[in-house]
Amino acid sequence: MITVTVDASISLALVLRDEDPTVIRGLLEAAVAGDVMLVTAPHWPLEVGNGLLGAVRRRRIASGDAERAYARLLGLPIVLRPHVPYEDILARAAIDELSAYDAAYLAIAIRDGSSLATSDRRLAAAAAVHRLLFTPRP
Numbered sequence: 421m422i423t424v425t426v427d428a429s430i431s432l433a434l435v436l437r438d439e440d441p442t443v444i445r446g447l448l449e450a451a452v453a454g455d456v457m458l459v460t461a462p463h464w465p466l467e468v469g470n471g472l473l474g475a476v477r478r479r480r481i482a483s484g485d486a487e488r489a490y491a492r493l494l495g496l497p498i499v500l501r502p503h504v505p506y507e508d509i510l511a512r513a514a515i516d517e518l519s520a521y522d523a524a525y526l527a528i529a530i531r532d533g534s535s536l537a538t539s540d541r542r543l544a545a546a547a548a549v550h551r552l553l554f555t556p557r558p
Contacts, residue, residue: 423457423534424554426498427525428467430537431460434496435489436475443537446556451497458498459534461524465500468493501528516546526550 424447433439434448450456472486481489503509504527512530513523522543529536529547535554536547547553 421455421457423459423532425501425525425529425532425534425536426458426460426464427522427536427538427540427543428464428471429539429543431464431468431493431496431498432471432475433539435472435492436480438480439539443539443554443556447537447554448496458496459501459528459532460498461521461528462500462503463521463524464498465494467521501532504528504531516549518543518546522546526552 426444426447430444433441434444447456447458451458469490472481472490475481476483476486503524509520509524509527512518512527513520516523516526518526522540525536525538526543526546529552530550534552536552537554538544538547544553
């Protein structure tokens with residue numbers, strides 16, 4: 421079984437209609453089949469919640485739909501992994517020019533030796549430098 425670290429951006433693609441959910445749907449199918457273990461940072465529930473609030477404010481999703489989407493996301497088979505030490509996250513953020521939130525996902529992927537699935541360009545570029553960017557198989 422392989423492990424894939426997922427961030428909030430790839431997760432939100434599952435519930436926001438103007439995003440492409442292809443990658444996360446494939447990962448979820450593989451997780452249900454027992455082929456992939458999906459993991460994430462402990463701040464992921466807050467970050468997806470914040471992403472949904474922002475989507476409501478920008479009128480990308482209705483408030484009631486956002487509440488249902490949040491419940492759906494929190495029910496996904498994604499395991500919250502412990503953070504790496506905060507000093508390491510801040511160092512990773514500085515080295516890879518990422519926010520501390522995104523650096524936490526990358527630090528977990530580095531620590532766990534997993535690939536990283538993200539829709540965020542900057543985080544994807546950093547993961548690619550570390551040869552950890554998840555790319556779906558055709």
